[in-house]
Amino acid sequence: MQEDLKRTVQDDSDDSNDDSDYDIDFETGIFVNTSIPVFLVGLNIGSREAAQLVALDTGSNLLWVHCKPGIGGSKTFYRNYWLGESSTYSANMRCEDLCSSTSLTWKKSGGVENSTHLIIREFHYYVNLEGISFGGRMLGIDKKDLRMDNFKSGRGAFIDLGSSLSFLQDIAYEKLEQAIIDYIADSLERQYFSLDKYQLCYIGHLFRDFRGFPTIAFHFDGATMKKDKENLFKQVYPNVVCLSVLNAAENGVDHSLLGVELQKYFYISFDMNEMQVNFERMNYHDIDFETGIFVNTSIPVFLVRLNIGSREAAQLVALDTGSNLFWVPCKPGIGGSRTFYGNYCPGEFSTYSANMRCEDLCSSTPLTCKTTPNLCSYQLKYLGEVVVRGNLAFERFVFGLSFDNQPMHELNNLLFGCTRKDSYIDKFNGVLGLGPSGISLASQLDSSEFSYCIENLSDPFDEKNVLIIGKKSERVENSTPLIIREFHYYVNLEGINFGGRMLGIDKKDLRMDNFKSGGGAIIDLGSSLSFLQDIAYEKVEQGNC
Known part of the structure; x- marks a missing residue:
């Protein structure tokens, strides 16, 4: 799964006399295996360019792949590498010059903004x-108990892409754990595991x-990493959330360790000349994700393509600002209901x-809901008629599946409706509700903004038809206040002009002031037709003042 994560290897040296063949800049995509998680890099190896997928690890020093000498080869996760068939393979060498190396480097110097000193010890990257x-x-932790001055045992923080979890020394972990416990108090029930x-x-x-x-920040000498709930907590089970930071001593770890979860949403760059590490927060909340919209021109309805579940069943769902629930048709067991796009x-x-x-x-x-044994059953009405029934569930969804090279975005443990009655379904299989209630997609992602653009209704695959969850651009002047009432988005229509002439409609008859019955205009992607109140429609129909 390709994410908006990239690693850049650069040599920023100003030494113009350095003519090294290895003074090369390059950038490559990172793929995320979310089940572990681990960061993967795709590459080709040898004269026959056997494709490989290798784990990225700042806690390791050697680039290695599975191989077996001769014609055979060991099976890898991605493909075979048979070194006997590669004309560029060479293993004729002596170890003495290759395996000797110093294990300690520490150089203090100036750096860029939000950077801290890099310490290399025992072939690992440390920061203070x-x-x-x-x-x-600030939690009451003496920095002398955390810093690596004089390389005291157990001090310093080790940056490691090879571990999904993070670890803190006793005193730091206990302070952090107690702050979280005090903040949550009795609002959530603790879950204890024995194993x-x-x-x-x-x-x-x-x-x-x-x-x-609250934001939790890790403070280094000259740099700060501000972390949110997705850095610190992990949905380990559908109904259990755990802190992804552990006590180092209780888990046999010698130092504090900054693992993958804590490094999410940061650009982290290593300057080996100046011995600096720079932490730059990605604005991932500005654009949570962007995906293409497809137009069914016969209705018309706007569709979003996605995959669902561990086996990534493809779906095509209707986009609807007038609905709040994200639902697809499904049937328990081995069978499944036939949908427009797939099962x-x-x-x-x-x-x-x-x-x-x-x-909760x-x-x-x-929704109208009822708890049955181990299930939350619901029914949902459209235009006053019961259309869909089913049960609420959590599932994995992958968005961003379009006909261009758009990045894909995986969302785990997303609440949706597993619907049993599908009489509403015709030219699509499900509804992606973007309404204002807490169960809609935007609300579940804790995003305060979303936008969409439909440039071309006649071309169902126009790449400029997009849905964006999060901020996309600067706020423009042509905006109006948004009113939320009864799970719908309203705006205040104040007048209509015809050929440049205002029709004679008193805006008091159109506005939603004090939520007057019939006032205001609903913005609804679920309806192809538009409707006006009597007085406005009659004026438009007549076309005069």
Whole structure:
């Protein structure tokens, strides 16, 4: 799964006399295996360019792949590398000059903004962690207990892409854990595991129950990494969220370690000349993701293509600002309901989870819900008529599947409706609700903005037809206040002109002031037709003042 993550290898030296053959800049994409997680890089090897997919690891020094001498070869995750068939392979060498190396480098110098000194010890990258703040308040940790001055045992923080989890020394972990416990208090129930590695867990959902969680910052000498809930917590089970930072001493780790989860959403660059590490936060909340919109010109309706579940069943769902629930038709067990685009049979997917109760999910939503044994059943009305029924569940979804090279975006543990009655379905198989309630896609992603652009209704595959969750551009002048009422988006229509002449309509008859019945205009992507109140329609129809 390709993410918007890239690693750049650069030599920024100003030494014009350096004519090294290895003074090369290059950039390559990083692929994320989310089940571990681990960062992967695709490459080709040898004269026959056998494709490989290797793990990226700052905690390791050697580039290695599976191989077997001779004509045969060991099977790798991606392809075989048979070194006996590669004319560029050479192994005739002596070890003495290759395997000897110093194990300690520490050079202090000036650096760029939000950078800190890089320490290399025992073939690893370390930085000096000096403190941790919670919601802007420094936790009471003496930086002398964290810094690596004089290389005291157990001090310093090791930057490692080979570990998904992170670890902190006793004193730092205990302070952080207590701050989280005090903040959450009784709002969530603790979950205890006897065998699991996680130490601090709660029953809940990351996007639903951790909204507004305070920013936790790691402070280094000259740099700060501000981390949000997605850096610190992980949805380890459909109904359990755990802190992805562990106590180093209790897990046999000698130093604090900054793992993959803590490094998410940061550009991290290593300057080996100046011995600096720079941390730059990605504006991932500005654009959570962007995906293409397809137009069904016969209705018309706007469609978004996505994959669902561990086996990535392809779906084509209708985009609707007038709906709040994201639902697709499904049937439990081995079978499955036939949809316009493909089958989704949740019984065949390891990422599907429906064991939940309705109380916290259905309040302040347009759904009518009822808890049955281990299920939250719902029914949903469109235009006053019951159209779909089913149960709520969590599942894995992949967006960004268009006919161009758009990056794909994976969302795990997303709440959706697993619908049993599909009489509403005609030219698509499901609805992607973008309404304002807490169960809509934008709300689950904790995103305050979304936008869409439909440039061409006649071309169903126009690449400029897009849906964007998050900010895209500067706020323009041609905007109007948004009103949310009864799970719909309203704006205040104040007048209509015909050929440059205003029609004689009193704006008081159109506006939604004080939520007057019939006032305001709903913005709805789920309807191909538009409607006006009597007085406005009659004026437009007549076409005079």
